[in-house]
Each structure stands twice: as C-alpha cells, then as structure tokens.
Amino acid sequence: MxxxxxxxxxxxxxxxxxxxxxxxxxxxxxxxxxxxxxxxxxxxxxxxxxxxxxxxxxxxxxxxxxxxxxxxxxxxxxxxxxxxxxxxxxxxxxxxxxxxxxxxxxxxxxxxxxxxxxxxxxxxxxxxxxxxxxxxxxxxxxxxxxxxxxxxxxxxxxxxxxxxxxxxxxxxxxxxxxxxxxxxxxxxxxxxxxxxxxxxxxxxxxxxxxxxxxxxxxxxxxxxxxRVPTLRILLTNTRVPRSTKTLVAGVKDKINKFPSILNPVLESVDAVASTCEQTLMEMAKGSPTAEHYATLEELIDINQHHLNVMGVGHPSLDALCRVTLTRGLHSKLTGAGGGGCGITLLRPDTDSSVVQNTIQDLKDSGYECWETSIGxxxxxxxxxxxxxxxxxxxxxxx
Structure with a gap:
C-alpha cells in the first residue's frame, strides 16, 4: 500500500x-x-x-x-x-x-x-x-x-x-x-x-x-x-461548565410538571426554527435584505426567551445578551445552555469598531470570544x- x-x-x-x-x-x-x-x-x-x-x-x-x-x-x-x-x-x-x-x-x-x-x-x-x-x-x-x-x-x-x-x-x-x-x-x-x-x-x-x-x-x-448563506457571528464561551445530561433531564421534568405551559413553548421553538429556515432559503435565492437580518435578530431574541423559560439559561448568558445588546447586537445561547457558549449575529454592514469593542467588552467580562462565521x-x-x-x-x- x-x-x-x-x-x-x-x-x-x-x-x-x-x-x-x-x-x-x-x-x-x-x-x-x-x-x-x-x-x-x-x-x-x-x-x-x-x-x-x-x-x-x-x-x-x-x-x-x-x-x-x-x-x-x-x-x-x-x-x-x-x-x-x-x-x-x-x-x-x-x-x-x-x-x-x-x-x-x-x-x-x-x-x-x-x-x-x-x-x-x-x-x-x-x-x-x-x-x-x-x-x-x-x-x-x-x-x-x-x-x-x-x-x-x-x-x-x-x-x-x-x-x-x-x-x-x-x-x-x-x-x-x-x-x-x-x-x-x-x-x-x-x-x-x-x-x-x-x-x-x-x-x-x-x-x-x-x-x-x-x-x-x-x-x-x-x-x-x-444553498444557504454564510452568516457572520461572534462566538462566545462563557467558560461556565455545565452538564448536558442534567440540563436535558431538567427540561423533561419541567415539561412533565407543567405540560400545558411547556408544550406550547416547544411548539413555538419549532416554529422559530422553521421560520428561520424559510428566511435563510429566501436569502439564498436573492440578495439578503435588511429585513431578512431583522427577522433573524428577532428570532434569536425570541428563542433566547424560550430557553430561559425552559430553565436552561444562566446569569453568564444573560450578561452576554446584555453586553451585546448595548452595541445593537442580538445573542442567544447555543447548545445545552446553563453556561457554555452563545452566538451573536453580525450583519454584513456591522462596523468593525462595533465588533472589536464588543469582543473587548466580552473579554473584560472574563469570556473567550471569536469573530467567525456559520454555514x-x-x-x-x-x-x-x-x-x-x-x-x-x-x-x-x-
């Protein structure tokens, strides 16, 4: 060979x-x-x-x-x-x-x-x-x-x-x-x-x-x-350790305890994912517009609230969302939650000074942060x- x-x-x-x-x-x-x-x-x-x-x-x-x-x-x-x-x-x-x-x-x-x-x-x-x-x-x-x-x-x-x-x-x-x-x-x-x-x-x-x-x-x-678009993001690691198994079990317990409250939340999360998929497909067909990005930002905010309702938020992730929002940027946790990582959407026209200042703000909060892309x-x-x-x-x- x-x-x-x-x-x-x-x-x-x-x-x-x-x-x-x-x-x-x-x-x-x-x-x-x-x-x-x-x-x-x-x-x-x-x-x-x-x-x-x-x-x-x-x-x-x-x-x-x-x-x-x-x-x-x-x-x-x-x-x-x-x-x-x-x-x-x-x-x-x-x-x-x-x-x-x-x-x-x-x-x-x-x-x-x-x-x-x-x-x-x-x-x-x-x-x-x-x-x-x-x-x-x-x-x-x-x-x-x-x-x-x-x-x-x-x-x-x-x-x-x-x-x-x-x-x-x-x-x-x-x-x-x-x-x-x-x-x-x-x-x-x-x-x-x-x-x-x-x-x-x-x-x-x-x-x-x-x-x-x-x-x-x-x-x-x-x-x-x-043919999905590539999106610019900030990826932030809060450095807060968490157990995926424990978080998944916690959500299941909450659903069993409050099914009439949590099941509609799951349906809404499903609708968020489907709406995001439709938006991305529209963006792939032609030139992405400011309206497309506004929709993606709103979906990020909505889903982050859903995840907090499920009980998988964390003060470190709340801080991430507050820090980025002061710069006009929208964030959500990614993954299991309870700490871990979050993503922040960057529009194509986001000024480089805004990006660099946000990264510095997050590093000052004790987080790791990378500018990268998805898709x-x-x-x-x-x-x-x-x-x-x-x-x-x-x-x-x-």
Whole structure:
C-alpha cells in the first residue's frame, strides 16, 4: 500500500435554533462553524503508527505489527458501519487500559483513532506506518462539535490513504472536497468514531462536520439545506461548565410538571426554527435584505426567551445578551445552555469598531470570544500552501 500524505480540515458545529426542543421531536437547525480542526497525515518508514494531539498534550505511538495482532479474527467484518465491532473494542480496551464510560478527552481521542485505523485497514496485508498530527481551533468540551470534527478529519485522511476516496485536489488546486457518495462514506466512519467517544450520539455533529452548511434535524432525520448563506457571528464561551445530561433531564421534568405551559413553548421553538429556515432559503435565492437580518435578530431574541423559560439559561448568558445588546447586537445561547457558549449575529454592514469593542467588552467580562462565521463548507482536502501559517508551523514541528 502506498501511503498518501494529505492535509484535511473539518468545521465545528453550533445550534442556531431548536436546542432541547429537538429532544422532544421538534426541528433543530445545526450549522457548521468556521473554527476548524486540521489534520496532517504523513507516511513514515519507522514501522510505527504515531498520533500527535498538541491541543490536549497527547503524543502516542505503537508498533504497527503489534497492532496487527489485534485483528486476529479474519472472518470478522471490521468495516461494518452498522454497529461497532465489540470484539475489537474489547481488545483495544485491554491494550490501552481505557475503561468503558471514560470521558477523558485524550483517552477517547486515541481510542477513536485506533478503532478507525484498525477497522479501515483491516483487510490490508500490513498496517501502514504513518504519523497523524491534529491541531484544532475548537475548544474541547464546549458543545461545539470538536470530537466530530476530529473524527471526520481522521476518517477522511485514513480513507484517502486506504484508497477508498478519490484525489479531488488538482495540481494547481488549493482546496477541494469529495463527491456526495464519498462524503457519505466519510460521515459513516466519523459516526463510528463518535460512537466510540460518546456511546449513543445523534449523528448531527459528524454530519455537520462532513457536509458543512446548515442541517435540519428532526426525529433522527438529517436534511442538509441547499444553498444557504454564510452568516457572520461572534462566538462566545462563557467558560461556565455545565452538564448536558442534567440540563436535558431538567427540561423533561419541567415539561412533565407543567405540560400545558411547556408544550406550547416547544411548539413555538419549532416554529422559530422553521421560520428561520424559510428566511435563510429566501436569502439564498436573492440578495439578503435588511429585513431578512431583522427577522433573524428577532428570532434569536425570541428563542433566547424560550430557553430561559425552559430553565436552561444562566446569569453568564444573560450578561452576554446584555453586553451585546448595548452595541445593537442580538445573542442567544447555543447548545445545552446553563453556561457554555452563545452566538451573536453580525450583519454584513456591522462596523468593525462595533465588533472589536464588543469582543473587548466580552473579554473584560472574563469570556473567550471569536469573530467567525456559520454555514461554511464541511470536510475539505488542502494543499500545504492553502493552510494557515499557524497551522503549518504546528505540523512542521512534528
């Protein structure tokens, strides 16, 4: 097998509308976030498999022939994408010492990599020697799809090396993506990685990282929206930790206690997501107008009030909304709430001084803040010259 060097990247994700209501069968709009995870795969002659994850101070290597022994049962279909190979999972747990239920980011990233590596190359005569280095702009544990971006990047790089994907990057090209069929294969493998890390994920995060843009999610059905506009936002991390599981349970309890009050709220959130979808489709058909942006801002405000009614607000998020509103900007939480992250819509004509002053205000409040965009492309293949200098410096140091 000829191992092909490659560089890929995948975006993170945010929820535009529909948090918590989606758990109860309503529509959610998930959007790709232009904070990306970058991966470089290099062929080596060391007979080793190495993974470097400098963001989380993780550096591991294994002898390829020793890993080959984990593929003992040649009759097992290690490339079955319907479910995880429980026998391989067990062998990897024994090799790594990672216990079931572990939530350690480093351990689970390594576990997911090894599972995909062994499964994708299971039918090869010999496992390839390679070094994978991953560097991400996404904070971990913030509900921004960092693990899905990682899994999509690993899947695309390994599948490219295995020969399952084409080489869409021309000799003079900077950035390219794959066909719809190839993206579906990447997405399926990324979902396997997400299963390793999270146990029972919805599949939304890896779909966003793979396809990009904006996805409509309802009752397990994922539908990419066509030709959606890219929107400028501020992304703010309040740095307040929260438990998604606890927050979801709290909303369920409130619905059970006050069904006549909360069920209409869920219906209203569903209507907000649908109205936002219609507005975005209108914007994609022609030139977006000030009225379109005014509608998006109103929907943001309405949904934030809904989320507070559900009990998933937090003083840190209230402060975020107040700070940005003083600058004429509209914000809402994204994800589980109870702290975590929020998004602030920026109109195309928002003055740069307003943006910079708002960012400074938020940093003065103790928050992290990035100016970025949503609705961006999904997994991509890059030439070295198209990758940011900061990222290449990291890659070149390994």
């Amino acid at each position: 000829h191992t092909i060097d490659c560089i890929v990247s995948a975006p993170g994700k945010a929820i535009l509308h529909g948090e918590h209501a989606v758990v109860h069968g309503k529509v959610a709009l998930a959007v790709s976030l232009n904070l990306r995870t970058f991966l470089k795969l290099q062929a080596t002659s060391t007979s080793e498999v190495c993974i470097n994850l400098p963001n989380i101070n993780t550096f591991m290597s294994w002898d390829a022939s020793a890993l080959q022994q984990l593929l003992q049962d040649k009759t097992t279909n290690h490339r079955n994408l319907k479910e995880l190979d429980s026998e391989l999972v067990g062998r990897l747990r024994k090799l790594t010492g990672i216990e079931e239920g572990s939530t350690d980011a480093s351990s689970m990233a390594v576990f997911a990599f090894l599972y995909m590596y062994l499964s994708i190359f299971a039918k090869s005569k010999a496992l390839p020697s390679l070094t994978v280095t991953v560097w991400s702009e996404l904070p971990t544990g913030a509900g921004l799809g960092s693990s899905a971006a990682y899994c999509a990047s690993v899947a695309a790089a390994l599948l490219s090396t295995q020969g399952a994907l084409s080489s869409p990057l021309g000799p003079d090209g900077d950035t390219a993506s794959w066909s719809g069929e190839e993206l579906e294969l990447i997405n399926q493998w990324a979902f396997q990685g997400e299963r390793i890390i999270h146990g029972n994920p919805s599949g939304v995060d890896n779909a966003v990282s793979t396809w990009g843009g904006i996805l409509r999610y309802q009752s397990g059905k994922i539908t990419p929206l066509q 961006v492309p999904g997994i991509q293949l890059h030439s070295p010259k198209s990758v940011k200098e900061e990222v290449m410096n990291v890659f070149n140091s390994y």
